[in-house]
Amino acid sequence: MKPWMSTGLLAVAFVALFLACTTPRVAEHGGVEHKDASVTADVNGSNTSEESSPDLTSLEAGTLPDHWIDGTDESEPAIQVHAYNDDLYILRQSKRTNYEAPFMYLIFGAKNAILLDTGSRGDPPLRATVDTVLKKWCAREGRDDIHLIVGHTHGHGDHIANDHQFDDRPNTTFVSARLKSVKDFYGITDWPNQLVEFDLGQRILDIIPTPGHHRAHLVFYDRRTGLLLSGDTFYPGFLFVFRPQSWPDFRASTRRLVEFVDRNPITTILGCHVEMTNKPKYAFAYRTKEHPNERRLELTVADLKELDAAVASMGDEPRIEPHDSFIVYPAWKAERFGAPPPVGDPTK
Numbered sequence: 001m002k003p004w005m006s007t008g009l010l011a012v013a014f015v016a017l018f019l020a021c022t023t024p025r026v027a028e029h030g031g032v033e034h035k036d037a038s039v040t041a042d043v044n045g046s047n048t049s050e051e052s053s054p055d056l057t058s059l060e061a062g063t064l065p066d067h068w069i070d071g072t073d074e075s076e077p078a079i080q081v082h083a084y085n086d087d088l089y090i091l092r093q094s095k096r097t098n099y100e101a102p103f104m105y106l107i108f109g110a111k112n113a114i115l116l117d118t119g120s121r122g123d124p125p126l127r128a129t130v131d132t133v134l135k136k137w138c139a140r141e142g143r144d145d146i147h148l149i150v151g152h153t154h155g156h157g158d159h160i161a162n163d164h165q166f167d168d169r170p171n172t173t174f175v176s177a178r179l180k181s182v183k184d185f186y187g188i189t190d191w192p193n194q195l196v197e198f199d200l201g202q203r204i205l206d207i208i209p210t211p212g213h214h215r216a217h218l219v220f221y222d223r224r225t226g227l228l229l230s231g232d233t234f235y236p237g238f239l240f241v242f243r244p245q246s247w248p249d250f251r252a253s254t255r256r257l258v259e260f261v262d263r264n265p266i267t268t269i270l271g272c273h274v275e276m277t278n279k280p281k282y283a284f285a286y287r288t289k290e291h292p293n294e295r296r297l298e299l300t301v302a303d304l305k306e307l308d309a310a311v312a313s314m315g316d317e318p319r320i321e322p323h324d325s326f327i328v329y330p331a332w333k334a335e336r337f338g339a340p341p342p343v344g345d346p347t348k
Ligand SMILES: [Zn+2]
Pocket: 100, 102, 156, 158, 159, 232, 272, 273
């Protein structure tokens, strides 16, 4: 702690105490299971006494499940579909189909729906699953169809493996995960410094370029729900940066995200994988097929700021560093790819 911080911290402590006494209780990990939207920005630890408070009260509420499929039940579906609310769905691919077990997001606006990512190998029935959700949504809305955009957080194999399932789908726009396609489609002319708005029809997504983990990585912010969909840039697991040249990009992207969350109300942060156990600092052995007692998916603004502080303090000397909810993981520093950091495997 630096001495000049103490006054500010005292003020924050008073604000936190006040809010703790006056606001509805929400679960740990930031806005989980909130049944109404009347939570305050403080749930994510994003307020300080000096910042204006991003307003969470006007956001659409949603729920997260108590339990994601985690590979431990042989009868689990190949894809779990969870309705965050009527207009936003979270899909998880089963670890039994592929160890990556990525999360995908399906978001509905008045004009378009967008699918973010198509998952990993193992042949999950993604197209059929998405078609079913779309059909039910249209039936409820009294519509025949809705245009589907298939987009991505980034172009690694575990996020694009089922692109082909949408090849011949009618009423569909496919956006390749390559940098040029991403820039052209979303209209990003000043990569990676320009944030753009993308309108699904009465629903704006803010698109934040976040190269580092992948050169064309995007983070999506949904203004209706306040969810920050952080892809593989930030999730409870190994935050892989693969090459030394990508490290400055990763640092800058983390900073860009912090600047964004300081200006916008964030309900919670949802990435594309879970690789941490529910024991702080401990990850599962990479590529394991089952995740018993997996950590929750959601991360907080405070977690993101912890990452930002960590990578900033490393400067040009990145190192593998476990934190409670994530592991900074410059992959070229590991003896073996995905080897757990010194904290190790909790099963040993
Ligand atoms: Zn991934």
